[in-house]
Amino acid sequence: MPDTTHLATLTATIDNLPLINDQTMALLKLIDDPDSNFKILITRLPPEVTIRFLKMANSSVYGRQVNDINHALRILGFNAMRQSLVSSLIMDQFEKKLATSQFNLDKFHRHASFSASIATMLARALDYEKTAELFTAAMMHNVGKLVIAAYLPDISRQISDLKRSEKLNALTAERRVLGYTHAELGAAVLARFNIPEELCRAVRRHEMDMEIETPADEEHQLELILRAAVHLADRLTLPQGIEDPLELVAIFEEPLDVIRGNIRERRRLDILDHGYEKIFSGLLAESCDRIEAMLTRSPEENTHPDPVSRDRT
Numbered sequence: 001m002p003d004t005t006h007l008a009t010l011t012a013t014i015d016n017l018p019l020i021n022d023q024t025m026a027l028l029k030l031i032d033d034p035d036s037n038f039k040i041l042i043t044r045l046p047p048e049v050t051i052r053f054l055k056m057a058n059s060s061v062y063g064r065q066v067n068d069i070n071h072a073l074r075i076l077g078f079n080a081m082r083q084s085l086v087s088s089l090i091m092d093q094f095e096k097k098l099a100t101s102q103f104n105l106d107k108f109h110r111h112a113s114f115s116a117s118i119a120t121m122l123a124r125a126l127d128y129e130k131t132a133e134l135f136t137a138a139m140m141h142n143v144g145k146l147v148i149a150a151y152l153p154d155i156s157r158q159i160s161d162l163k164r165s166e167k168l169n170a171l172t173a174e175r176r177v178l179g180y181t182h183a184e185l186g187a188a189v190l191a192r193f194n195i196p197e198e199l200c201r202a203v204r205r206h207e208m209d210m211e212i213e214t215p216a217d218e219e220h221q222l223e224l225i226l227r228a229a230v231h232l233a234d235r236l237t238l239p240q241g242i243e244d245p246l247e248l249v250a251i252f253e254e255p256l257d258v259i260r261g262n263i264r265e266r267r268r269l270d271i272l273d274h275g276y277e278k279i280f281s282g283l284l285a286e287s288c289d290r291i292e293a294m295l296t297r298s299p300e301e302n303t304h305p306d307p308v309s310r311d312r313t
Helices: 004-016 022-032 038-044 047-056 069-076 078-097 105-126 131-140 143-151 153-166 170-177 182-192 197-204 218-235 245-251 253-274 276-296 299-303
Strands: none
Touching: 004 182, 022 038, 022 078, 047 078, 078 131, 078 143, 105 131, 105 218, 105 245, 105 253, 105 276, 131 197, 131 218, 143 153, 143 182, 153 170, 170 182, 182 197, 197 218, 218 276, 245 253, 253 276
């Protein structure tokens, strides 16, 4: 049963934040307009939003170079493109509000991109179809941290001070100061802008322990993949020599194909006896193992990767 005080505090925070200015709100309405002409829309987007959107839709995720909005629409489809554009607009708006040197925006973006690339790799390994939605959720999973830094700078400093003084993790410090976490705040902000509930739930629960039981049905698979991707991104570092995390999928395309082949074979052997929902968690865990091994090996070792096999069914 949700704590009503907790929910009331979170709702009041969202209601009191001037999250979107009039220009951005007009663009969001234009995106939602079924009669929108996307050639016109792209001319009205701030350049930094256009760059971010095209980067999110580029070859590292979809296997080809995306250079214009019409190309992106054909590849992503309207709903996925809308989510990416809305996410880019929201992020741009929040970043412009940042007025503190305490928040490392470059670190924030690199972690988001690293998480998104790993999420895409997991989607490839599992043949998961909602790649665009998963990628968007991964790019946005820590948006609550950005909101706190941009709109509640005094609160942000209190959280940082408490973490240092009492050696607390971020979630514990946030609950002590705010009464809720950045994950819960981020999900509530995204919901306010009509981001689908599946993505909001994944953002809200991305910090949960992987061992906490979650149904592996179709409704929760995006959440489970995102959670796994974020845990891997937290634990790993970028392979040496790679500057942009979004390049990872393209760079490791061949070993990823090997991983996908192995996972497909495991699925083929087990699905008749157990059903896909029963074996999904095991396949996800095995995919994580294989991708972690791939990202920690040298390029030469990835040319002939050793198989990883763990019985999780």
